[in-house]
Amino acid sequence: MADNxxxxxxxxxxxxxxxxxxxxxxxxxxxxKNATDNGAGPEKIASDILELGKTAASQIGVSLDxxxxxxxxxPAPVDPETGDCLHATNLGWKNFSLKNTFHKLFGREVYxxxxxxxxxxxxxxxxxxxxxxxxxxxxVGTGLGGGIIINGHLHCGNSGLAGEFGHxxxxxxxxxxxxxxxxxxxxxxSKIAFVKALKKEIFKKGQHTLLPPDKFNICSKNIKSKQLxxxxxxxxxxxxxxxxxxxxxxxxxxxxxxxIVAPDCIILGGGVIxxxxxxxxxxxxxxxxxxxxxxxxxxxGIRFAKLGDNAxxxxxxxxxxxxxxx
Amino acid sequence: MADNxxxxxxxxxxxxxxxxxxxxxxxxxxxxKNATDNGAGPEKIASDILELGKTAASQIGVSLDxxxxxxxxxPAPVDPETGDCLHATNLGWKNFSLKNTFHKLFGREVYxxxxxxxxxxxxxxxxxxxxxxxxxxxxVGTGLGGGIIINGHLHCGNSGLAGEFGHxxxxxxxxxxxxxxxxxxxxxxSKIAFVKALKKEIFKKGQHTLLPPDKFNICSKNIKSKQLxxxxxxxxxxxxxxxxxxxxxxxxxxxxxxxIVAPDCIILGGGVIxxxxxxxxxxxxxxxxxxxxxxxxxxxGIRFAKLGDNAxxxxxxxxxxxxxxx
Numbered sequence: 117m118a119d120n121x122x123x124x125x126x127x128x129x130x131x132x133x134x135x136x137x138x139x140x141x142x143x144x145x146x147x148x149k150n151a152t153d154n155g156a157g158p159e160k161i162a163s164d165i166l167e168l169g170k171t172a173a174s175q176i177g178v179s180l181d182x183x184x185x186x187x188x189x190x191p192a193p194v195d196p197e198t199g200d201c202l203h204a205t206n207l208g209w210k211n212f213s214l215k216n217t218f219h220k221l222f223g224r225e226v227y228x229x230x231x232x233x234x235x236x237x238x239x240x241x242x243x244x245x246x247x248x249x250x251x252x253x254x255x256v257g258t259g260l261g262g263g264i265i266i267n268g269h270l271h272c273g274n275s276g277l278a279g280e281f282g283h284x285x286x287x288x289x290x291x292x293x294x295x296x297x298x299x300x301x302x303x304x305x306s307k308i309a310f311v312k313a314l315k316k317e318i319f320k321k322g323q324h325t326l327l328p329p330d331k332f333n334i335c336s337k338n339i340k341s342k343q344l345x346x347x348x349x350x351x352x353x354x355x356x357x358x359x360x361x362x363x364x365x366x367x368x369x370x371x372x373x374x375x376i377v378a379p380d381c382i383i384l385g386g387g388v389i390x391x392x393x394x395x396x397x398x399x400x401x402x403x404x405x406x407x408x409x410x411x412x413x414x415x416x417g418i419r420f421a422k423l424g425d426n427a428x429x430x431x432x433x434x435x436x437x438x439x440x441x442x
Numbered sequence: 443m444a445d446n447x448x449x450x451x452x453x454x455x456x457x458x459x460x461x462x463x464x465x466x467x468x469x470x471x472x473x474x475k476n477a478t479d480n481g482a483g484p485e486k487i488a489s490d491i492l493e494l495g496k497t498a499a500s501q502i503g504v505s506l507d508x509x510x511x512x513x514x515x516x517p518a519p520v521d522p523e524t525g526d527c528l529h530a531t532n533l534g535w536k537n538f539s540l541k542n543t544f545h546k547l548f549g550r551e552v553y554x555x556x557x558x559x560x561x562x563x564x565x566x567x568x569x570x571x572x573x574x575x576x577x578x579x580x581x582v583g584t585g586l587g588g589g590i591i592i593n594g595h596l597h598c599g600n601s602g603l604a605g606e607f608g609h610x611x612x613x614x615x616x617x618x619x620x621x622x623x624x625x626x627x628x629x630x631x632s633k634i635a636f637v638k639a640l641k642k643e644i645f646k647k648g649q650h651t652l653l654p655p656d657k658f659n660i661c662s663k664n665i666k667s668k669q670l671x672x673x674x675x676x677x678x679x680x681x682x683x684x685x686x687x688x689x690x691x692x693x694x695x696x697x698x699x700x701x702i703v704a705p706d707c708i709i710l711g712g713g714v715i716x717x718x719x720x721x722x723x724x725x726x727x728x729x730x731x732x733x734x735x736x737x738x739x740x741x742x743g744i745r746f747a748k749l750g751d752n753a754x755x756x757x758x759x760x761x762x763x764x765x766x767x768x
Binding site for chain 1: 601604607612614625700733735736741
């Protein structure tokens with residue numbers, strides 16, 4: 117296989133699978149996406165990923181076999197010792213070697229890592245975090261994901277569980293998080309947290325919201341970022357309150373994490389930030405500055421993610437090019 | 443200057459200055475200590491350090507000039523870009539280059555870093571954290587200090603402020619910390635926190651304590667670890683409650699930090715842990731396990747610091763041997 121400089125990166129999400137092919141300079145030459153077959157087992161999802169890779173390759177007139185480095189980002193921790201993920205609660209599988217399955221399907225090693233990690237890596241190499249040394253990324257979507265770069269290296273930590281900023285406890289005894297603990301950052305700033313808080317506004321406090329009523333039946337757990345933004349821009353007071361409170365608590369979380377990691381750059385990304393980043397920024401920044409320990413706020417670059425939806429898949433190409441050693 | 447393998451390490455603390463000389467294997471050949479001249483300016487303290495180094499050297503029949511690497515640990519952050527510390531609130535100086543002063547006094551470069559960082563480094567190279575990859579150290583003394591090792595490297599971060607675990611916020615809106623924020627880990631687990639909590643027990647709740655009454659006048663801020671331990675072992679119910687509550691909150695802090703750093707080793711050290719570590723461990727561990735996200739508690743080695751009072755000074759020798767590049 118001649119090295120044509122191409123790399124395939126996959127972002128496996130809970131609702132969609134996204135593929136990009138980049139050239140040696142990181143430029144995206146081809147994109148393809150597909151819905152995630154949520155009911156299906158890991159074999160089916162892995163084979164859907166292969167097909168999507170083939171589609172992306174054919175769009176630029178190459179065969180998938182001509183693309184050597186393949187990286188896959190998954191919404192679960194990947195063990196840095198084995199490069200594998202045996203249990204992925206979000207994706208509904210247990211005791212299954214995704215790495216071996218990919219190896220068989222692709223006929224070569226496929227490099228896997230967590231989506232928050234690879235999104236941060238993508239931003240570090242080609243996006244908003246270029247030129248910084250210590251970078252922490254916060255991704256506000258359904259949950260609150262993250263990643264850490266230290267001196268140019270992705271820090272994965274024990275069992276690949278570093279950068280789980282959503283589950284740092286910032287208010288012991290506070291709101292119940294989906295993980296079972298109380299006071300996790302994700303319980304304050306994520307779409308899951310926003311829906312919970314909005315239900316409280318509506319059912320307990322009798323407030324109104326412009327969001328579709330079906331989002332507030334007893335079972336609904338999620339909402340689309342675009343719907344949230346639409347209500348926000350239409351002046352929905354409940355939505356504004358909940359989103360701004362979330363941004364404020366994200367500032368607490370980022371300041372608290374800064375006492376540990378001392379970053380020189382914080383990336384804010386994810387669906388909610390893409391839609392409402394500018395609106396959330398003032399509350400975030402006020403809170404971040406107020407809760408920061410020791411560090412001069414002027415020495416911490418706060419940047420919105422630049423690669424948008426592409427960050428994770430692009431990060432996966434970077435990771436694969438480096439054979440998982442970065 | 444021939445390389446005889448010796449190194450001088452200094453631990454500059456708020457109450458004492460401690461010097462060690464180690465050989466190439468890390469063995470301590472000489473120790474010396476002195477009280478910190480707290481009212482004095484940085485020039486005087488720097489010259490006291492020089493004299494202490496000379497004393498330590500003369501004890502083993504060498505001249506200080508024969509010892510090339512000199513490292514100094516200080517209770518303040520050191521900028522990793524400059525290797526200097528211009529402002530040290532704890533030590534009462536501002537806009538003063540300690541690095542230049544040391545350079546003039548010692549006639550060679552002196553490598554400085556934060557005491558929590560160098561204590562963790564000492565434990566990593568010669569103590570309880572040997573063989574681990576990602577290490578976080580908690581030092582419970584007057585305050586709550588810390589340090590981080592990532593894949594064998596000391597992580598200092600932006601402006602040298604990484605590893606300030608005492609100021610990670612674990613209970614937003616909670617107890618007021620000396621830094622001005624609310625809910626910092628140090629406000630729950632440090633001698634300062636214990637004295638505050640004991641004052642509340644005594645004055646508000648009418649509880650008794652076996653601690654000397656002068657520790658509870660309006661101005662007292664600190665207490666000796668040995669006094670605390672004495673009261674604890676004598677069955678002082680207030681002291682036991684306060685110390686065990688602190689240990690529990692330290693478990694929350696360590697679990698929360700683990701969601702960010704994902705360590706495979708946590709070092710517990712400092713004066714309070716030396717005296718009461720075994721007693722505090724059950725509450726710490728119960729809380730740590732209960733608040734840990736994702737990580738298997740069995741995969742995180744929790745170790746008491748092994749080098750005791752020597753850890754920081756020994757870490758300073760390691761740092762100096764590596765010319766600050768570790």
